[in-house]
Amino acid sequence: MQNPDISELAKDSGVPASTLRYYEEIGLIRAVGRKGIKRVFTADVMDRLTLIGLGQRAGFKLREIAALMGRRDAPRLSPDALRARADALDLQIAELQRMRDGLRHAANCTAPSHLECPKFRRILHITKTRRRQGKP
Secondary structure, X not given: OOOOEHHHHHHHHOOOHHHHHHHHHOOOOOOOEEEOOEEEOOOOHHXXXXXXXXXXXXXXXXXXXXXXXXXXXXXXXXXXXXXXXXXXXXXXXXXHHHHHHHHHHHHHXXXXXXXXXXXXXXXXXXXXXXXXXXXX
């Protein structure tokens, strides 16, 4: 689609028009003109929206994505920032695997209750400690 207006872009991308306006406001995308009262974008804005969605799924915040992509047409992704996020994902994956294993153990534990299961108690303790430290 050549130069979609905001409603066409919202429909084709699945990103609400209000979100597209916000992305424009913070510099993630930019309109190239107007068709009547509607903003018009270049066709390559779909690539930027795809990169934004990928970045969000990888755990980047919008301001981080904006810094990675720059404010012009061609994104300049920082290899160092990408490596750092990949390292953070590795840590998160390892933590989630430990959590999964602990939950499976608790589900099959023969203790009279989950709160009497030593492994489940460790999960509770780790979660409580992380919450105090401001970590998810």
